[in-house]
Amino acid sequence: MLINYFKLAISSIFSNKTYSAIVFFGITFTFIIIIILTSIYAQLFGNVYPESKNGKPLYLTEVIEKNTKTGYTKIGGASLSFSENLKKNMKTPKMISIISKGKSINFYVNEKKIPTIIKFTDANFWKSTSFKFKKGRPYNESDFQANSKVIIITDKFEKSYFGGENGLGKKIKMVGIEYKVIGIVKSASSFKEILYSNIYIPNLDNKNNTFNSLVGDYRCIFIVDSNNKLPILKQEYFDIINTKNNISNNKLEVLSNLDTVLESYTRNLFGNTYNNGLTKFYPILALAIIIFLFLPAINLINLILARTSERNIEIAVRKSFGASSKQILSQFIFENIVINIIGLLISIILSLIIIKILDFLFFENINLSINGFVLFVILIISLFFAIITGLIPARKLSKINPIEILQNN
Amino acid sequence: MIELKNVSKIYHTETIETTAINDISLKINKGDFLSITGPSGSGKSTLLNLIGLLDSPTSGDIIVNKENIKGLKDKKLSKLRNKTIGFIFQSYHLIDDLNVIENVELPLIYRKISKKKRKEMAELALEKVGLTNRKKHFPRQLSGGQKQRVAIARAIVGNPAIILADEPTGNLDSKMGDKIMGLLIKLNKIYKTTIILVTHNLSLTTRIERNIIIKDGNLIN
Numbered sequence: 001m002l003i004n005y006f007k008l009a010i011s012s013i014f015s016n017k018t019y020s021a022i023v024f025f026g027i028t029f030t031f032i033i034i035i036i037l038t039s040i041y042a043q044l045f046g047n048v049y050p051e052s053k054n055g056k057p058l059y060l061t062e063v064i065e066k067n068t069k070t071g072y073t074k075i076g077g078a079s080l081s082f083s084e085n086l087k088k089n090m091k092t093p094k095m096i097s098i099i100s101k102g103k104s105i106n107f108y109v110n111e112k113k114i115p116t117i118i119k120f121t122d123a124n125f126w127k128s129t130s131f132k133f134k135k136g137r138p139y140n141e142s143d144f145q146a147n148s149k150v151i152i153i154t155d156k157f158e159k160s161y162f163g164g165e166n167g168l169g170k171k172i173k174m175v176g177i178e179y180k181v182i183g184i185v186k187s188a189s190s191f192k193e194i195l196y197s198n199i200y201i202p203n204l205d206n207k208n209n210t211f212n213s214l215v216g217d218y219r220c221i222f223i224v225d226s227n228n229k230l231p232i233l234k235q236e237y238f239d240i241i242n243t244k245n246n247i248s249n250n251k252l253e254v255l256s257n258l259d260t261v262l263e264s265y266t267r268n269l270f271g272n273t274y275n276n277g278l279t280k281f282y283p284i285l286a287l288a289i290i291i292f293l294f295l296p297a298i299n300l301i302n303l304i305l306a307r308t309s310e311r312n313i314e315i316a317v318r319k320s321f322g323a324s325s326k327q328i329l330s331q332f333i334f335e336n337i338v339i340n341i342i343g344l345l346i347s348i349i350l351s352l353i354i355i356k357i358l359d360f361l362f363f364e365n366i367n368l369s370i371n372g373f374v375l376f377v378i379l380i381i382s383l384f385f386a387i388i389t390g391l392i393p394a395r396k397l398s399k400i401n402p403i404e405i406l407q408n409n
Numbered sequence: 410m411i412e413l414k415n416v417s418k419i420y421h422t423e424t425i426e427t428t429a430i431n432d433i434s435l436k437i438n439k440g441d442f443l444s445i446t447g448p449s450g451s452g453k454s455t456l457l458n459l460i461g462l463l464d465s466p467t468s469g470d471i472i473v474n475k476e477n478i479k480g481l482k483d484k485k486l487s488k489l490r491n492k493t494i495g496f497i498f499q500s501y502h503l504i505d506d507l508n509v510i511e512n513v514e515l516p517l518i519y520r521k522i523s524k525k526k527r528k529e530m531a532e533l534a535l536e537k538v539g540l541t542n543r544k545k546h547f548p549r550q551l552s553g554g555q556k557q558r559v560a561i562a563r564a565i566v567g568n569p570a571i572i573l574a575d576e577p578t579g580n581l582d583s584k585m586g587d588k589i590m591g592l593l594i595k596l597n598k599i600y601k602t603t604i605i606l607v608t609h610n611l612s613l614t615t616r617i618e619r620n621i622i623i624k625d626g627n628l629i630n
Contacts (some may be wrong), residue, residue, distance in 0.1 A: 004511070004518055011506035317502050320463060321516040321563070322491020324484045403458045406498050407575070 005331050009338040016307070023303055027343030028350060030296040031382060034289075035351040038377045039368045043191045045262040046373055050131045050188045050195055055094060055223040057128065058233055059194055060086070061264050063215045064255040064273075077101055078256075079216030080204055086220060086240070087124075092233040093222040097124035098204060101217045102197055105174065107161060114160050118174070119197035120204055126152075128221045129195055135168040136183035139202040143182075150202065151179040154187035156365050157198040172199075189367030194219055194261070214244065214254055222258060234258050289381065297389050304336070304393040316402035325398040332397060336390030337383065344382045348375075410570050410603065411460065411493070412436045416469035418455050418626075429455040431626040432469070437571065440601040442594070444614040447623035456623060457607050461573050462490040474570065491519050495564030499576035501556040503548040509559050510535065510544040516567045534562040537600070538592060554585040561592060565602060572596070572604045578613065590616060 013020045042048060051057055063082070065074040078086075080098070087096040100120040107114040126138035139150050151172065158167040158181075171178045179201070188196045204218070224233050237258045244254045255273040257263075263276040270284070271277025315328055323331075348370060355368045418430040429452045437443065437460075447453050458464035459471060462478060471478045473493055478486060495516070503512045513531040522530070535541045538558040548556055557577060564572050574593065578586030590613060596602045606617065614620045622629045 004507075007511075008504075008506055015506065313502055314504050317504060318515070319487075320461065320490070320494075320496045322487050322519040324487035324519075326484065327487070327519065401463070403454060403461070403463050406500070406502055407454060 002334065005334045006338060008331075009335040012311075012335065013339065013342070016310075019303065019307055023300065023339065024343050024346065026296050026299055026303070027340060027385075028347045030293065030385070031344055031347035031378060032351050032354065033292075034381055035347060035370060035374060035378050036354060036368070038374045039351075039355065039370055040191070042371060042373045043189050043366070043368055045260070045265070046371075048189075048192075048369075048371065049186070049367070050129045050192065052128050052221075052223050053130045055128075055225050056227055056230060058222045058224070058230060058258040058260060059264060060220040060222070060237075060256065060258055061194065062256060065213060065215050066253040066255065067251060068253050069251050074213065074215045076215040076217065078218050078220060079213055080218055081212065082214040082216070083218045083220050086237075087122075090222075090233075090236060090240070092229060092236045093224055095124055095128050095221075095223040097128040097221040097223075098122045098218050099125055099194065099221065100204070101219065107172075109161055109163070114157075116157065116198045117196070118199040118201060120201050122204060123202060125200070125221070128223045131185040131188070134184045134186055135166070136181070138183055144202045148202065149177060149179045150182045152183040152185055152200040153181055154185055154198055156187040158184050174199075187365045187367070189365060190362075191366060192261075194221070214256075293381070293385055297385060300389040301392050304389065305396065308393055308397050311397065312400060312405050315397050315400055316405040319400070319402040320406070328398040329391075329394045332394030333387055333390040336394075337386040340382050340386035340389075344378065347378075410437060410439050410474060412470075412472040413459065413466075414470040414472065416459060416466040416471060418452075418459065418464070419467045428626050430459065430466070433623075433626075433628050434469075435621070435628065437603060437605065439570070439603055440597070441619060442597040442604045442606070442617050443619035443621060444606040444608060444617045445621045445623055446608055446611060446614055448609065451623045452626040453607050453609075453623055455626075457573060457575055460571070460605060461494050461496065462486055487519070491516055491567065491569075493570045495567065495569040495572045497557070497560050497564045497572060497574040497577045499579035501548075501553075501560045501580070503556055503559055503563075505548050507547075508544070509540065509546050509548075509551070512548070512559055513544075513562045513566050515563055516569075520567065530566055531562070534566040535559075537565065537596065538562045553581050554588060557581060557585075557589050558592065561589070561596075565596060565600075570603060572602055573607070574604060575607045576609070577606070578610070579608075586613075 060078050063076060063078050067073070083098045087098065090096060098121065102117040102119050105116050105118060107116055123139055123141045123144045134155055138152065139148070143150055153161070153167060161167065161172070162170065167181050168184055170181050172181060190196050222233055224230060234257070241254050241256050257267065257273065257276070259267060259276065263278065266277035266281040269277060270280040318328060351370060355370070358366060358368060413433055413435040416430060416433050417428065420427045420429055433456070445453055445456060455464070459466055462473070465478065473489060478489065481489065504515070510528065510531050513534055514527045517527045517530060532541065532544065535544055538561050540555060540558050540562065543551065543555060548559070551559065577593070578589050581589060593604055593606070594616060597604050606613065608614070
């Protein structure tokens with residue numbers, strides 16, 4: 001029966017090409033926007049390249065110091081001494097890595113300006129991420145201890161700085177110091193704000209840490225083995241922060257959390273120190289998707305309804321030969337699902353093209369991709385969309401009086 | 410096989426109450442060939458709807474194979490209709506997007522019958538109407554007479570208890586109309602198919618043994 005329905009769905013697409021073109025335009029336009037937004041979401045918040053594949057990461061991105069007496073508040077990343085302290089003393093994570101915030105510098109090659117982000121990291125950084133080395137090697141603990149003047153650059157930077165030549169082993173001069181390129185990695189997406197950089201340097205600089213503050217210019221990556229350990233890690237960190245509060249004579253209040261990338265955003269937007277904001281974020285996200293789908297859904301329902309009169313005879317014949325209202329309903333929903341799935345396939349192909357264009361337009365390499373997560377989300381949304389938009393016209397069709405239709409035609 | 414007992418059908422609008430069928434009792438046995446004739450508005454269509462199990466009476470009972478259809482849910486009624494009734498319409502009403510054999514198979518897809526078996530049954534029905542060589546054609550490639558023969562094959566494919574033919578020759582010229590009538594008579598004689606012919610063409614009824622006339626919702630025998 002399904003093959004029969006499938007054939008009917010396909011022939012109904014070809015029997016009225018203008019109508020089908022309008023329907024497919026609406027469906028693909030809607031789905032392309034959802035695919036692109038979902039792939040941005042996946043790139044921003046998903047566990048994708050170059051995040052660690054050997055464990056689950058949590059990030060320390062923000063520390064707030066509040067003087068309860070004067071009201072003076074200091075907000076920033078973690079200070080180096082605080083980060084090193086955590087690295088030395090915390091028990092739950094299997095690895096902690098320290099990375100500085102990005103610094104912008106400009107290179108001029110053949111009078112062409114190359115805006116560049118540099119970050120300072122420890123040697124653990126390469127073990128707590130999954131950067132793919134296209135050439136060379138990561139710097140290790142001995143490079144770090146010896147204060148070697150070595151750097152890792154990204155493939156994108158290699159291309160713009162060395163103009164297609166092999167950059168491995170070559171030297172780059174920054175602030176009067178020459179650094180040797182010992183490794184070239186595949187660039188991270190610029191959406192991976194914590195990990196993204198053009199140049200990575202094995203050096204952590206403590207000069208900004210005055211007054212022994214916990215606030216500074218560094219972020220930490222904490223790696224645990226499994227999701228089960230994430231709450232334990234969060235609790236351990238929470239206890240450390242509370243201890244800091246206790247020893248500060250009640251003058252200094254420290255507010256900080258270990259978060260996933262998503263939590264670090266939602267905490268800022270919808271939550272606070274004690275609430276990661278996810279319980280508000282998910283309903284808002286769901287509502288936004290429903291509102292976004294509402295208009296195209298209404299449009300599609302109207303289009304299908306306008307066309308149902310053409311199908312009245314077919315439905316009447318089917319009913320008179322024993323199709324129940326429920327079977328008619330399923331047939332039309334199935335047809336709508338087929339149409340939506342074809343629309344979905346077109347949308348995926350077009351989205352891949354759009355993503356290539358976006359990558360071409362933005363030098364910074366936003367690295368969007370349609371991965372399993374994006375496909376899963378769009379499949380669920382498209383099925384939901386197909387059922388909702390098929391249901392209303394199908395209900396109307398399933399209630400027609402066959403003899404009335406067949407005798408009047 | 411199918412029995413109408415004191416069946417009435419009354420339609421209500423805001424201001425008027427119309428009695429389309431008035432206290433009709435009718436018994437149709439296996440192998441019967443009967444015609445129902447009457448002028449337009451006499452209640453023929455309503456009676457067709459009722460016998461075809463597409464409508465339920467306001468009062469009275471319709472009994473199909475000893476089962477009273479009163480209160481049957483849509484699913485059960487559809488199943489009963491599928492097994493009991495085969496329709497033939499004046500305008501053939503084949504589905505344009507399906508080819509001949511797929512059109513003939515249509516009633517069978519609502520039964521749990523394998524694709525292979527469906528094909529066999531459809532081919533047998535097409536053989537009975539003499540159209541085996543057109544099974545891959547689409548309705549638009551057929552003449553009116555051929556379309557009506559496909560419609561007859563569709564009506565008989567599932568071996569329903571009753572064939573309801575609503576003006577089956579209305580869209581055909583007299584020669585082709587005769588052929589179609591001949592085919593219906595042959596199906597009745599050879600295969601003992603029960604046929605109810607609804608028509609306003611009295612000349613057709615001369616070849617049929619049992620004729621029922623309906624006027625203003627009442628049966629006049």
